Amino acid sequence: xxxxxxLTKSFGALRASDGxxxxxxxxxxxxxxxxxxxxxxxxxGQLAGTLRPDxxxxxxxxxxxxxxxxxxxxxxxxxxxxxxxxxxxEFTALQNVAIAVQAxxxxxxxxxxxxxxxxxxxxxxxAILEEVGLAGRTHVLAANLSxxxxxxxxxxxxxxxxxxxxxxDEPMAGMxxxxxxxxxxxxxxxxxxxxxxxxxxxxDAVFRLADRISVLVYGRVIATDSPQNxxxxxxxxxxxxxxxx
Amino acid sequence: MNAxxxxxxxxxxxxxxxxxxxxxxxxxxxxxxxxxxNLAHGALYMVGAYLTIAAxxxxxxxxxxxxxxxxxxxxxxxxxxxxxxxxxxARDHLDQVLATFGLILFFNELVxxxxxxxxxxxxxxxxLAGHVKLLPGSSYPVYRLAIxxxxxxxxxxxxxxxQRTRLGMLIRAGASNRAMIAALGxxxxxxxxxxxxxxxxxxxxxxxxxxxxxxxxxxxGELILIQVFVVIVIGGIGSxxxxxxxxxxxxxxxxxxxxxxxxxxxxxxxPTAAEAAGPALASILIYLLMAVVLAVKPAGLFTSx
Amino acid sequence: MKRVLWIVTVVALAALPLVVSALNQPYYLELAxxxxxxxxxxxxxxxxxxxxxxxxxxxxAYLGIGGYAVxxxxxxxxxxxxxxxxxxxxxxxxxxxAIGAVSIRTSGVYFIMITLAFTQMLYYLGxxxxxxxxxxGMRLKTRSDFGFLDLASPVQFYYFALVLLLAAIYxxxxxxxxxxxxxxxxxxxxxxxxxxxxxxxxxxRLLAFTIAGAMGGLAGALLVNHTAYxxxxxxxWTRSGEIMFMVILGGMGTAxxxxxxxxxxxxxxxxxxxxxxxxxxxxGPLLVLSVIFFKRGLSxxxxxxx
Numbered sequence: 109x110x111x112x113x114x115l116t117k118s119f120g121a122l123r124a125s126d127g128x129x130x131x132x133x134x135x136x137x138x139x140x141x142x143x144x145x146x147x148x149x150x151x152x153g154q155l156a157g158t159l160r161p162d163x164x165x166x167x168x169x170x171x172x173x174x175x176x177x178x179x180x181x182x183x184x185x186x187x188x189x190x191x192x193x194x195x196x197x198e199f200t201a202l203q204n205v206a207i208a209v210q211a212x213x214x215x216x217x218x219x220x221x222x223x224x225x226x227x228x229x230x231x232x233x234x235a236i237l238e239e240v241g242l243a244g245r246t247h248v249l250a251a252n253l254s255x256x257x258x259x260x261x262x263x264x265x266x267x268x269x270x271x272x273x274x275x276x277d278e279p280m281a282g283m284x285x286x287x288x289x290x291x292x293x294x295x296x297x298x299x300x301x302x303x304x305x306x307x308x309x310x311x312d313a314v315f316r317l318a319d320r321i322s323v324l325v326y327g328r329v330i331a332t333d334s335p336q337n338x339x340x341x342x343x344x345x346x347x348x349x350x351x352x353x
Numbered sequence: 354m355n356a357x358x359x360x361x362x363x364x365x366x367x368x369x370x371x372x373x374x375x376x377x378x379x380x381x382x383x384x385x386x387x388x389x390x391n392l393a394h395g396a397l398y399m400v401g402a403y404l405t406i407a408a409x410x411x412x413x414x415x416x417x418x419x420x421x422x423x424x425x426x427x428x429x430x431x432x433x434x435x436x437x438x439x440x441x442x443a444r445d446h447l448d449q450v451l452a453t454f455g456l457i458l459f460f461n462e463l464v465x466x467x468x469x470x471x472x473x474x475x476x477x478x479x480x481l482a483g484h485v486k487l488l489p490g491s492s493y494p495v496y497r498l499a500i501x502x503x504x505x506x507x508x509x510x511x512x513x514x515x516q517r518t519r520l521g522m523l524i525r526a527g528a529s530n531r532a533m534i535a536a537l538g539x540x541x542x543x544x545x546x547x548x549x550x551x552x553x554x555x556x557x558x559x560x561x562x563x564x565x566x567x568x569x570x571x572x573x574g575e576l577i578l579i580q581v582f583v584v585i586v587i588g589g590i591g592s593x594x595x596x597x598x599x600x601x602x603x604x605x606x607x608x609x610x611x612x613x614x615x616x617x618x619x620x621x622x623x624p625t626a627a628e629a630a631g632p633a634l635a636s637i638l639i640y641l642l643m644a645v646v647l648a649v650k651p652a653g654l655f656t657s658x
Numbered sequence: 659m660k661r662v663l664w665i666v667t668v669v670a671l672a673a674l675p676l677v678v679s680a681l682n683q684p685y686y687l688e689l690a691x692x693x694x695x696x697x698x699x700x701x702x703x704x705x706x707x708x709x710x711x712x713x714x715x716x717x718x719a720y721l722g723i724g725g726y727a728v729x730x731x732x733x734x735x736x737x738x739x740x741x742x743x744x745x746x747x748x749x750x751x752x753x754x755x756a757i758g759a760v761s762i763r764t765s766g767v768y769f770i771m772i773t774l775a776f777t778q779m780l781y782y783l784g785x786x787x788x789x790x791x792x793x794x795g796m797r798l799k800t801r802s803d804f805g806f807l808d809l810a811s812p813v814q815f816y817y818f819a820l821v822l823l824l825a826a827i828y829x830x831x832x833x834x835x836x837x838x839x840x841x842x843x844x845x846x847x848x849x850x851x852x853x854x855x856x857x858x859x860x861x862x863r864l865l866a867f868t869i870a871g872a873m874g875g876l877a878g879a880l881l882v883n884h885t886a887y888x889x890x891x892x893x894x895w896t897r898s899g900e901i902m903f904m905v906i907l908g909g910m911g912t913a914x915x916x917x918x919x920x921x922x923x924x925x926x927x928x929x930x931x932x933x934x935x936x937x938x939x940x941x942g943p944l945l946v947l948s949v950i951f952f953k954r955g956l957s958x959x960x961x962x963x964x
Contacts, residue, residue: 156854158850158853158854177853177858178853178854179853179856179857179858180858182853182854182855182856183856187854187855188854190850190851190854194848194850194851194854195848195851196844196847196848196851197847197848198847199844199847207840207841207844207852207855208855210837210840210841211855211856211857212855212856216837216838216840216841216857216862217837217838217862217865218836218837218838219832219833219836219837219838219839220832220836221836221837222835222836223835223836223837223839223840224835224840226837265851265855268855269855269856384767390767390770437946440950441950444949446713446766446767446770447707447713447902447906448949448950450713450715450770450899450902451899451902451903451906451945451949452945452946452949452950454896454899454902454903454945455941455942455943455944455945455946455949456942456946457896457942458896458938458939458941458942458945459938459939459942459943459946460942461938462936462938462939462942463939465936466936466939575895575896579774579775579778579895582771582774582775583771583775585771586768586771586772586775590767590768632786633782633783633786633787636779636782636783636785636786637779637782637783640775640776640778640779643772643775644760644776647760647761647763647764647768647772648760651763651764651768652764652768653768
């Protein structure tokens with residue numbers, strides 16, 4: 109589904125991505141973990157198309173997308189949720205998702221009918237919000253949702269574009285224990301239907317959801333393996349997990 | 354069209370460029386460091402011109418008048434900063450544009466009330482009013498050479514300050530990361546007032562130098578301001594080097610265009626067509642240039658980040 | 659509540675000529691007509707500024723193009739109003755598309771400065787057109803001839819402008835709530851998010867910019883008939899600032915805002931200029947204060963934004 113070879117990006121003297129090789133198979137959940145500053149968000153940015161790599165190739169669903177801009181990749185089925193919540197604050201939850209649904213419904217050069225009265229947009233949006241667990245909050249302005257609910261909305265919007273691959277950048281950031289559990293259960297339900305790249309600090313979530321884990325340290329992947337093997341890996345323990353215990 | 358004429362127009366272009374640079378440097382610093390769009394920058398240029406004319410008349414001495422005019426503009430600039438700009442730093446660009454637009458209306462009217470709407474005459478001391486023979490057959494005004502000299506000197510001083518002093522380091526750091534210098538405990542308010550004040554003084558200097566050459570009247574600031582915008586767009590926001598390069602390019606292109614486009618067109622197409630198209634094309638030349646630069650480099654030639 | 663307010667407003671506007679003639683104050687009909695025409699310009703700017711978040715300081719350019727289209731055609735003897743309107747709107751749309759194509763690739767401060775610069779460019783072009791009065795401008799040779807309508811009649815012209823304004827508001831509102839308008843508003847609200855779901859804002863913004871320019875051209879065509887005088891001042895950048903103020907003052911991104919703002923600003927100018935010829939001395943600081951203290955404009959006092 110996704111194949112990355114030799115991805116490299118520097119910011120001045122800082123090597124945020126240093127020759128990363130990475131791949132995701134169909135229906136696989138491949139987690140990316142690493143200490144802060146390892147370059148995880150830079151990595152996601154390059155996958156999503158908001159950052160241009162200095163070198164390397166990204167192949168998505170058989171096509172070389174390295175030079176493609178973010179909107180093109182999204183239309184090809186590559187959806188993204190942001191680490192720092194990025195929703196439409198002045199619109200309701202339902203409207204937020206409806207806009208995302210609209211994005212994959214072909215072009216939007218329709219000028220007359222009210223978009224937010226259109227059942228073909230609202231019905232799918234409603235369905236997704238129910239799936240995500242926000243059924244009762246559809247008419248609340250996004251700005252008035254709790255932090256955890258906004259994170260759920262983030263994921264909902266990524267889902268609304270009917271993606272083949274989900275890039276989830278710390279979906280559980282800032283969530284309390286109970287909310288995290290619900291989110292993990294929800295993500296587990298997505299597992300077979302979409303390929304997922306999951307960047308997370310929450311080790312519980314990572315080990316429960318991931319089929320494979322890559323460990324990113326200082327821009328380099330130091331290990332890619334099954335969860336048990338990663339847990340047992342000495343180098344990984346030293347670099348990262350040892351601090352997590 | 355001969356070599357001497359081209360040479361003189363080239364010098365004129367450099368002179369215009371240098372004045373544009375003085376304006377652009379202040380504006381681009383304020384934009385880059387304080388993220389403030391200041392449409393009233395032209396008003397400070399105008400204030401500099403008027404205050405200096407008044408000061409020269411009052412003191413009877415050109416150097417004293419210039420010093421007073423500059424000081425006065427600096428004071429006005431800092432007053433404007435404290436009263437109007439401080440609430441605007443936190444606002445978005447739209448609010449800043451509108452508020453400074455209101456300032457323009459105010460200053461233009463104020464100047465018209467005090468000095469009237471007619472164009473003022475700005476006298477030059479005899480030691481600046483002469484001509485000098487640079488090339489055989491060319492007799493170039495001393496004053497314009499003086500402007501070029503002053504402008505380049507200021508550019509040099511600015512370069513030194515920005516590259517070699519602590520203040521300059523703060524300026525450069527601020528231009529690329531505002532939050533950072535705040536976090537380092539630097540007195541931001543003071544820094545902002547100083548930067549704004551310097552910008553105002555530079556604008557005032559440009560204004561007082563412009564007095565004898567261009568017409569001094571209400572609204573003179575806005576005419577040059579838009580050219581300054583073109584300079585900043587071409588040169589890149591926050592970059593003094595960009596301001597200098599952009600200003601010289603704009604100054605030279607505009608001056609040469611106005612001088613030579615019509616005769617050039619006349620020799621290429623018909624003289625009658627050139628009569629109409631020449632001046633029109635010359636007046637929009639720098640905007641076309643801006644469009645071309647933008648098409649290739651949407652963030653300007655030099656970026657500070 | 660909103661609906662009631664609208665009905666009251668429309669009725670009041672429709673009744674205004676009757677009231678004015680009963681009180682024998684024809685000047686106010688002129689003023690009201692001026693408000694209506696500028697309101698159309700404000701509606702068009704609100705589309706890209708209020709809903710689209712594009713701070714275009716060059717909107718006066720389209721007033722100028724519309725005005726000059728009518729003026730130049732009239733000069734050469736073409737006085738068919740419908741033809742003139744078509745040229746005014748078409749010409750403005752073309753220029754807007756050209757300027758937009760270059761400018762919309764930029765954002766923020768660059769966009770403001772670039773749109774300002776392009777307007778100034780058109781202003782200089784206008785000045786250099788010597789046959790059409792250059793700097794001073796020229797009288798409009800004949801008013802536009804719309805067949806059934808006689809623009810020389812103040813009342814008929816007033817109703818014509820009113821109908822066009824209401825049509826403009828209706829059309830813009832439908833546009834803004836359509837799928838197209840939703841993309842524009844989304845791009846304003848959160849551009850990164852909009853790109854991440856698969857929309858590239860550029861083509862949508864460009865089209866909105868073009869539509870706004872076309873509507874500005876319509877306002878310009880009306881304006882030149884109203885003043886019966888054609889001048890490059892239509893395109894002066896301070897005019898752009900005035901229209902922006904109308905949009906802000908009335909409340910950005912609302913249906914009634916542009917009309918409220920145009921009325922407020924023009925009436926204010928009228929009142930101030932009757933007190934003193936130096937009214938800008940008062941208006942200037944008033945505008946500054948209104949920006950600093952008065953965030954959401956008049957419309958924001960009465961309703962929540964959508």
